[in-house]
Amino acid sequence: MVDSQTRFEELVNRLREQGYRLTPQRMALLRLLAASDGHPSASHLYDQLHTQFPTTRLGTIYKTLNLLKDLDEVLELGFSDDDNRYDGNKPYPHPHLICVRCRKIMDPEVKLAQDLVQQVAQQSGYQIVSHRLDFYGVCPDCREGE
Amino acid sequence: MVDSQTRFEELVNRLREQGYRLTPQRMALLRLLAASDGHPSASHLYDQLHTQFPTTRLGTIYKTLNLLKDLDEVLELGFSDDDNRYDGNKPYPHPHLICVRCRKIMDPEVKLAQDLVQQVAQQSGYQIVSHRLDFYGVCPDCREGE
DNA sequence: GTGCTTGCAAACAGTTTGCAGATAG
DNA sequence: CTATCTGCAAACTGTTTGCAAGCAC
DSSP, rough: OOHHHHHHHHHHHHHHHTTTTOOOOHHHHHHHHOOOOOOBHHHHHHHHHHHHHHTOOOOHHHHHHHHHHHSSSSSSETTTTSOOOESSSSSSSEEEEETOOOOOOOSOOOOOOHHHHHHHHHHHHHHEEEEEEEEEEEHHHHHHHO | OOOHHHHHHHHHHHHHTTOOOOOOHHHHHHHHEEEEEEEOBBHHHHHHHHHHHHOOHHHHHHHHHHHHHHHSEEEEEEOOTOOOOOEEEEEEEEEEEEEEETTEOOOOOOOHHHHHHHHHHHHHHHEEEEEEEEEEEOOHHHHHHH
């Protein structure tokens, strides 16, 4: 992972150069995204921002997250049965490891064989634009109490 | 893919042996699930059932789908930004290929290297219970009109 | 000063739940 | 006969939208 201060500055510059405004709330959100490796949800980010900016609402957070998503600076991990999660450090497809008990999400140190993507493209005639690989399991902490 | 009649009978027997009732609506839903290779959504199934059983409601369809999901006879593909899709023919993890334009879903003829799963388990200490691999792309039909 | 951003509240959509009447076994 | 299933409607939840006031530039 890139240094969190560096990533923060990257995000700030990216918004600035695109002509977006850097409000204090946005700066704080960018700082959180750059600092977190835990794939926070919008409401987790809200909990953290709320202490500093008591009037901040979830809606505002979603707006900024969607903005960053459109700029490809944040990866959104959507779940149909749970809050979506956001990764502001590695905004490109990569495998995730999800604990089915505590919902902790980490990045395993593996990657999808690139020729598998090629193979799918050739077989199907699809133009592949992205992919997603999630492993579901029980994390060591959650296995302990069994 | 297994023959659709065979799969239908499998599903019927599975419900029967578990003591669940085989109502006409359920039978029709099982038939649809066994026959479809297009990963239908609940509302797609509803559209089809509705002609035969005009009083059938989406809620009922969800109840039966969840029942089959609990019996591991249907695979649910959840999407945070779209209807969930259901696969009654291959109710185990396998890769999917999703058109980002028309939302058609097919099964590419590839499979995830099994040792990748092992590798993740060993590295992380997680007990892996499942996984999901989705490729996103533009299907040949949707590329045509470009 | 201009118009993007925020706070706020209401809307949205897919899915789930609760209940009374219908029905499979 | 009776417990399960269906139809129905309301509830639920995470996310999005619309608008007026605020503030970055």
